[in-house]
Amino acid sequence: MERVIAMDQMNNAAEETIRVIHADLPVNATLHLWLKAVSPETPGSLSLHSVNGKFGEVQAINAEEHSFRIYQVFGGGPIELRYDSRDTTVSVAYWFTASDVLETGITILHTSPANQPPDLAASYHFRPPFGWMNDPNGFGRFGGRPHLFYQHYSHGRMWNNMHWGHAVSSDYLRWRHMPVFLFPSEDLTARPDKRGGAFSGSAIPLSNGPGIRVFFTEKVNGRIPEQEIQMTATSADLFTAGEASVLLAQRPAGEGLSPDFRDPYVFKGPDGLWKMLLGSQSEEGGVILLYDTDDPQAASGWTYRGKLLVDSRYRTTALECPCLLPIDGEATDPKTRWALIYGLMHSLDEKTGRRNLTMVDVGWFDGKTFSREFSRELDFAADNYAFQAFTDGQVPVGIGWLGNWIDTGPTVDFPSAMTLPRTLRLENGQLLTPPIGTAESLRSHILDRTRLAAGNVVTFLNGAVEILFDLAEAGLPFELTLDHPDVPLAVAQGEAGLFIHYGGDEAATPRYLAEGARVSRLRIFLDYGSIEVFADGGRYAGTKRIEGFEPVRSARLIAGDGAIISATIWALRL
Structure with a gap:
């Protein structure tokens, strides 16, 4: 009798630790799941059940970081995702259907208390569906829709190994969340050690068919000889990235650059060639490096052309997140003015005490050199950082991270947002950055x-x-x-x-x-x-x-x- 009672108590205890996530899926739904083992001794496990019983299972042996798993559910209907909290934690679960995800987005099934977003029903600024967010990346119109990629970490509201989150819109204000787009390299996903990942970059349309090519910095702290290199990947369907390959494996030699070598911004120059800007630092100050290629697909042949800008104002270290675009005419017109936007990393305005300023220079760009007409701050309150812009038809549109590194860091719980999108235009010799018309x-x-x-x-x-x-x-x-x-x-x-x-x-x-x-x-x-x-x-x-x-x-x-x-x-x- 005592053994039976003890067994009943054990069964009741086990039932209390079983967690169930409910979902009602359409046919051919794709599940994205992140789970982790509670201890190295016992694998983490999540099983899938329908009215007919258990039909699938995913496991994770890593007890340091959540492991990403994909499961395709071909039959529709209600299902349950079950796991035992004694041996498994689940960070994120969502589903989507590949055939219409750009129109419908993902459906979130589960987030944890560590990564759930704030409950702000009336808020109108873009926020991630879970986890950490900073710089906007790959901001542009592709396949007829505005796309926003961004620096992201899924499993907490603190900066960590970087992914690319993703969203699409019709008006730059109302966004549909997409599947996570880029991931850190496999060795960086093994533990949450803040060593690197898929850092900031940009995107362009493919020239030989539908889809995009993305450019990003892969960072691995302590990697020799380069901790930061430039990578590229393509996506034909606009929501999944193909395998990434190395584009630039090292900094340009002989320029006295610091290990900072990041944030590729790719755009079409006035000479018809693809151009790339990268941020770095030298003994002269922060620098923006210029590359170009005659490859119409921008996949190879990148050649270093020199320092586009050197800046030492406000004690800046590296220049970050450079961006260059025409603002008052066609890129091919020599009279057209361009806006060069960049962040001053670790900068300090001693007069006001503001940190990490963002500058915008207006002038002329001939494909090789930038001639400055005037320079000013993009934003006088300094919480519009890593601003990225592109020309949507004839209208320059940009967006920034609504945050500042002086307020946050790897140990700070920091749920954040993007700024309102802005347009850029010249009027009576002044640069205006009003909110987007919509x-x-x-x-x-x-x-x-x-x-x-x-x-x-x-x-x-x-x-x-x-x-x-x-x-x-x-x-x-x-x-x-x-x-x-x-x-x-x-x-x-x-x-x-x-x-x-x-x-x-x-x-x-x-x-x-x-x-x-x-x-x-x-x-x-x-x-x-x-x-x-x-x-x-x-x-x-x-x-x-x-x-x-x-x-x-x-x-x-x-x-x-x-x-x-x-x-x-x-x-x-x-």
């Missing part, structure tokens, strides 16, 4: 047309709003106070210029200041965890991440008599 489609309904302009407090329903107001004269002082439960927050204009006041007092650093700005029109986007300010049509743009996800609760606009011509507030939603 951003107006986010407007759900008007919250206010009169109270804000009158100096009254306007309460928000949630944290997703757009505020638009006009001043009677450029440069008039104002203060838009935003009631946030955790941090003092305001947008203001004074003698010093336009600034975002975030925490502390006005003298505290960092100071998010567009020095000397005298603006008359403000467009401000608030979301859970961010504020984006666009002044005078995007002549000045300031992007600031707000710690946490508490919403801004209300706003009040304080200005002199007659200073405010009009003010409108919209509630926003996807």
Whole structure:
């Protein structure tokens, strides 16, 4: 009797540790699963069951990192994925059908507490479906759709060995999540040791048929002689990558470069050749390297042409995430101006205390040299990093990581977002970076047309709003106070210029200041965890991440008599 009771207790205990993930699948569904053994002694295991019983199983022996498994389910209908939490953990499970994944995306079945995204139903910024995200990669229109790839780690909200996440859209705002696109090399997937992976890069359409070619940096810390090399892979179906091959195995010799050698950005030059920019560092400062090839498929024949740019401002080390595109005409027209955008790694603006600035130079590019007309910061609040852009038809469009490395790192839980997509254009000799035109489609309904302009407090329903107001004269002082439960927050204009006041007092650093700005029109986007300010049509743009996800609760606009011509507030939603 005692043995029977003990056995019953053991069975009950076993039943309590069985975890079940339910799914209702169409015919020919593909499952992507990541699982890990709890201990090296016992393999991790996940079994698949239908109404007819068990029909499949996947296993993992690795107890350090989750192992990726694919399972094809040919018959449709309800199934259960079962595993015992005593010997198995599951990080991510999703399914899709290859025939229509670009139209429907993936369906998430399971994430763990370590990698699940924030529950922000009203938020309109792009966030990954699970895990960590930083730089945008391979941003472009392919197969008629905008595609966004990005730096990604699936199993936690901390930076780790890099993958490429992927999403597609029809309007740059409403995204469908795709299967994970690029993975670290096999030895890097064995443990979460932050040694490297598939780092940032770009994508171009294939010239000999449908599909894309992607370019990325493979990094392996401590690899000799090069820890960073350039790789390429192709995808005919736009959601799975073929086997990657080495494109550039070493840095150019004789240039005195640091081991930094990364972030290939590939584009068509004015001479019709494919060009590649890469970021690095030399004794002179951060550098952007230029390569080109006469291979129409951009698959080989890359030749080093020299340093396109050397920059030592703000104590920068390497230059990162370079990007170059025409902004006011055809690439083949010598009169066309180009925008060269790049990040200043580890930079410090001593005057304001801001770190990791992003610069944009406007000038002319003849395929070999870049002649600068003027240079300025892309964003005065510095939380628009790794900005990547391309020309969509005739319209330059770009997007950045809504974050800054000064706020995060490999040990920081940091759920993050992308910025609102922006366009780039020249107007009266100034570069404007306003939000993409489709951003107006986010407007759900008007919250206010009169109270804000009158100096009254306007309460928000949630944290997703757009505020638009006009001043009677450029440069008039104002203060838009935003009631946030955790941090003092305001947008203001004074003698010093336009600034975002975030925490502390006005003298505290960092100071998010567009020095000397005298603006008359403000467009401000608030979301859970961010504020984006666009002044005078995007002549000045300031992007600031707000710690946490508490919403801004209300706003009040304080200005002199007659200073405010009009003010409108919209509630926003996807």
